Amino acid sequence: MAILGFLRDFPLHGYDLKNRVASLAGHVRPVADGTLYPTIKKLEDAQCLTRRTAPGSVAAPRHMLEITQDGTDQLRRWLRDPEAGFITDDNKWYVLLAFLHHLENPREQALVLARRREFLDQPAQLFFDEQGAPIPPERLESPFRKGLMQIHRSTNLTEIDWLDRQIGELNRRAGFTASR
């Protein structure tokens, strides 16, 4: 998704793509060559991108990659109806968010945000005692677990706040375009 998402902005070569994906995922989680290049080839085989060899501006020759219509369609399908992991896993969610603007319909964008919003709504029970009963933060002995739950709660509220404002904005815009 990140490869097609970046290519949708402008054509790139593999090495450049690697650095962009690395700085996006998490913060700086490098993507291994052994992951990137086979994935590019897979997307090429699936007609999602085309390759054009260009002389390297700095060193060895590059393969400039361009997204195709099939690739754009595939990207939009992934964004419109993301797998569960893209909603529940923070890392994946942030990747999705980075490319959600490529889904052009504000109503569809709002629906995706709503899924995340719904997920964040369910109260997080992280720790349980011997009997399996949830332990509230104030009864946790470990200051790290206490901090973990505090941070978790605080960051969730921050994101929920943003989501609500954004969903409202998108629905307003969807209403405008529908009533025109």
Added chain:
Amino acid sequence: MAILGFLRDFPLHGYDLKNRVASLAGHVRPVADGTLYPTIKKLEDAQCLTRRTAPGSVAAPRHMLEITQDGTDQLRRWLRDPEAGFITDDNKWYVLLAFLHHLENPREQALVLARRREFLDQPAQLFFDEQGAPIPPERLESPFRKGLMQIHRSTNLTEIDWLDRQIGELNRRAGFTASR
């Protein structure tokens, strides 16, 4: 790490462990049977835990798992000197944090928190233009990317604040025990 960390609190059987790990990791990212049971066996082979068959209190018989001294040592090694991913990947970091109290020396605990603190300090450049120059949040066209960077910044500050207070507290305590 999560298996040994939970067992360090009290003995558990696999099924129970599965639910606890699931509710901890991320928030609710279920752990597959095919991951859990082979891992338990691997830890057993490595003498990190012992197994004792007990009649199932509700249904089928359980294998009650108990951590050994070797297991405790291994857990502490993982916590004391975590791999890079445990510092930079939010999901992994939160798992580590959930068990950091098993590292009993406050000085060692503070050192791990300091590594995370140092990582959070480096400013996040998530998006770049065609020339490779970083794009500041205010010049981003996508509201989702803008929100992404806002949320990222805000949650980072929240965690940094907590880390600083916690590191200070731990160092105070380390000073006390050293001067006694």
Added chain:
DNA sequence: GTATTCTACCTCGGAGTCGATATATCTTGT
């Protein structure tokens, strides 16, 4: 001249994870 470094691409083996499948027990509903 030559070594090093950065750019740029690619492949292979191994490790880890998942989903499907299987088995068995006990409780609950019908």
Added chain:
DNA sequence: ACAAGATATATCGACTCCGAGGTAGAATAC
């Protein structure tokens, strides 16, 4: 009496991903 569902453990094949290694061109350092 029987079916369904939760509990509980285990394995296997498929898949993904990474890390190590290799190739090569161009710039820079020594």
